[in-house]
Amino acid sequence: METSAAANLLRLIKQLLLERAFDGITMLFHSAAEAAKNAPHLPAIAMDLYGDICAPTLTDATNVDDAPLFDCCNELLKIVAQYAPLQQFMLELMEKIEESSSIAIFSAYLRALQVVLLRQGNAKPQAIEWCLHSVVTRLRALPLPDYVSAGYDGQQALLLEQEQQIEQLMAHYITIDLCYQPLLQQILQFDLRSPGFRDCSLNRRNVFTCFLLQLLDKPLALLELSNVTKSLLDPGEKPGMWRLRPELTQRNFLRARAKAGRAQTYVQQVVQKLTGDATQLLGDPYYLLGLVENRARWKRRLDPSKGVFELTNLNIFLIDEKLPLTAVGMYYHAMLVGQLLPPTAPKIYAPLFIFEASLYLVAVLLEQSEPPLQHCGLRLNEYVLSIQTEPVPQASLDLEVHKRYCDALCKITGYAPQESLRRLGLQVLHHYVLAFEDAAKYFILKNLLDTLQHDGIRGYLAGLFKDIVAVHLARRNLPLPEVYCGLKFRSMLLQCVCVLPEDVKSDLLVHSNSIASALNVLRYFPVADRDNRTGFWHILPEIQQRLLEPLGKALNFSLAHYRAYRERVKNGQSASDDELMQKQLNMLAVNISNSGMADDGGGGGDSGHLPDIGREEKLEVLATSITGLESLRVIYFLASDCIEQNSNQRKLESEPVAMDLDVEQP
Template identity: 40%
Template sequence: MEHLLEQPQLAGDVPAQQQYAKNLVELVKQLITEKEYDGVALLFTNEAEAPRNRSCLETVGMELYHEFCEPNLTAEVHEAQLPLYNCAEELLYLIASYAPMEELLLELLEMIEDQKSEFVYSSSLRALQAVLLRMGDKKPRALEWSLNSIHTRIESLPLPNFLEEGYDEKQEALLEQNNQIEKLLMHYITLNLFYEPLLKDILSSQSTSGPAFFDKSINRRNVLCCFLIQMLGKPLALLDLSADGRKTNTYTIQCARKLTESAVNCLDNPLRLLFVGEQRIRWTRRLDTNKGVHEMSSKNIFLIEDKLPLESLSIFFYMIFVEGICLNSVPKVYAPLYIFEMSLYYTNELLAHDEAALHYRALQLTKCLLDKLNHEKIAAISLELDVHKNFCNSLCNIVGYSSHNKLRQIGVKLLRQYILQFDDEGKYLVLKNLLRTVPHHGISGYLAIIYKDVVANALVSTSTNLPTSFSGQDFRTIFLRHICHLPHGAKTDLIEHADKVISSLNALRFFAIKDLQNRTGFWDIVPEIEQQFTDPLRKGLDISVAHYKAELLRVENGLDAETEAEDRKNLEILDLNIANASKESGQMDLEITRQRKTEILRQNLCTFDLMRSLLGRTVECFENSNRMSKSCAA
């Protein structure tokens, strides 16, 4: 080996150092051919020869990379010839430490994106780390390109379908047992090892020569900070990020915690970026490339969606406020109401996605920040911000239409808590506008009950005049237009509107009993309520009960199946979904169909009985009050 390296130069016009470097390449080739991998390592670790050999990597490093590293850093070599793979990996790290940085950087980025093996991914990240550390603060774009390649790779990893569809608690406990999720978490763990030295180097250089104010330009610190937050988004955000009640932390929580803590180290104050959601959504800038107006014109990296997606930033604040990661780093000068309203932009962002896991994070974040408000009220003037309107609409969609029972349950409680957090005028405005716009009749009924409870509380707590939002014209408007309202009079489908009708009757009966002094102005509108609600409801109930009893008799007697077309039409009317209805279905299927139809009809008749009972009690309260009034007048 020494003889080959110390060959005399072949021609006087070839410098000795170049000849030595060529001999080094030939020797490495010979040693690898002979499988003398320890000899390759000795070339760069031997005290006598290592310094000169390492210096040669400046000129022949890329040649060695293409000759030995690139062809041998593959999944096939790792599986069949592990010693050769390890030798190529160590040689790559040496090349990364001494070879030209720019050329090797491009090769490594290509390897990260193209090679699917997690072992090659780990090896290339180690070499990339060495290159980026050598570059220092001079080339933040190189760091940006590198992190983009890593994100592209992780984003392309296959994931199980149930992550998008949602999962229950039993599935949640077994998430990390899935092979695809296990591979994803391995990538994140390797990523943590990759960026830790970079973060340490960035923070050390920042402490010695950092600006007095927070710099938002494209520099190494901000590029890495955006990347760390970006990695908190999908796919990691679709896993279980909650640590409450766990005896040990899962790999998912460890990765999410580490990313959050590292991002906070870049920011010092975690809420430096709280304004970003409002800035992007409320104060959107018109983009016109012809006039030179584009995302980069702000010179603020945190306002660029590609660098810092709102979805990822939302998870970042979820980790801080809900999971309590680095919560002690939040300065105490921020008002809880300001934090809540700024966070609504992030809640809306998560609710705008399709994944149930993101919906759950959104609801948890909002509940946590509402709890922090305690008894502080949200002023009605805040409703001028579109963010509240968007939040109400998104939350009502979750409550009414989510396929996950857990989300609907949390959403119902959160909707009530949110409404009650407003001042009196705010409560009225939110309820009136939701009753006017929400198409889901079950939610409308729930909102009617909330309004009834709010006014009932005011009746008890206020001995003088009630707030205008709970009496007089406002009370009249919300009752006549939105609560006691049948859209088609006596012809309204009472089964479809059952929840709202029952809630309305309960509210009417309550005020007929509790507001005998007419503090709300309830008795002033009773004649109109009778005209547009109770009287048409009585007629509608009579018609509906007669129709359903007749249909029940037909079904029990088998008259509903005289023809297949008529039978199917009746099924559509009852909104049934018969899974085994086909031409091959025989008498057994018809009996099952008939039994199911009978159950539906009887359930609907029970609903009508409940409505009749509530209506009778309500009308009785009206009549008793009228008799009392006439008696007092006499």
């Protein structure tokens, strides 16, 4: 009898659909009397309703051509979700969500998934995880403009949400937010955290936490440039050599927080909502920082033959498949840089711990190929540096992550395609060095100068070392730190700063930045350290022998060579395959592309033979090279003159002064 009644109900629903009596179908399940009569039969026909009516009808074509029919089947699908077998219907919904072709289809099946997950409760968290993963999979499959991954500037970021594909992406995120709110409230009400040790196993609360954090990852993370705080330095502004108080360095972050309630973009609203909800589930927003260090420093050795798989870990937050480090990095970027840290956050965490733990996340973000993620890594690093109240001790450098971080940061600073990214990278590198105590500053600068190949950064770091020593020289009533005088000062200057890589044969144009910085160092110390507090005057003879004498010869040789070549070109001697011209063309191409992959040899290398260029272009390249060499020679003469003048002055000051003595006559 019950089977017959259920079959009759199924035929009635189909008949009403054929007659387009949509109100009649609504009455079957929303009228109290009819619902009480029909509800007992729905479990028997739920999958038939889905397979015969909902699945074939919920298409983009129906949504466009027959919106009332689509809306009716959408409501019917939600009713089916209340009575269909959970496991079987979950599989159907997961497949449909991943394959959805529009926001309308996605929303319809997501509403049904919401009902199913509410019915599921906290049982079978693995099934809940699979369902939520299908939502993340669909988001990652959505098309985005190519420039979002390739990188864009601040002006483009202002118009980002006007792009149709990004509008669709944000519509998906907003739909997801609306659908998971009932689930979130149910979890917060019933899935309470244990008062003792935190339960990190596979349960509904932890699965949902990982899901929210994954939503902060790509593709949403690629849109974070629309929420950029004002740089601490304007273009062309020289950074100071003093560490500012945290309240000064954080002024722009605080301004961003003051504006948080006004004129937010959709990206900002979504990020704020996801971050706040994830923080509610975590309780302690800093909890994941300690786990990040565990994942980076003590990786588990997986051995399937011994039954050791990643999924056998009892801590769900340590599994990269469930919680990628990029997602954790974007969470802390949103919470710290975006000033979304709740007022109830624990105050016990030391700034040094936050700096060291977040450095792993910064390194991960900087190693990503997408410039927006690199921007986020730099801004996160800038923030954690700004909250340091004491110099970072040298012992912190024992962590391997500092080397990994410096490699990624210098690569971005030297070779990133966006100027804003390179400028921000240089600013962060400057603040990073200044954040440490003096011994650590010396250690960082010396190692970077020893290992870096980018001449521009090497020149900048040499100037930074000079500026740091200058700060201490200005404190005449205090002794110099050990690392800025004596043997360590000598080692820095002779091995890292005042260096001519290949003696007289050095390519001066390739190393022009570092050579110019070395000459400026030699112009500064004779004037600022006439008392020889650093020991500069003791090592000056070696500097003259290793740098100044061969550099003078190399400058004369290079200028004569380039000028002779220019005369040959003026006389009509086409020589595009000449070794010198080929090298200049390769250098020009490197400067334009910012690839940083110039050939070390005399020209062609792996890049092939560059096309021939005209006479005027050759002369222009040669004129630029000659101008660069002449500028370098001017600095060379200034440095030599400064050394000579101050050396003579020191000799005069050290000579004994003859005194007239009155001698009594006998």
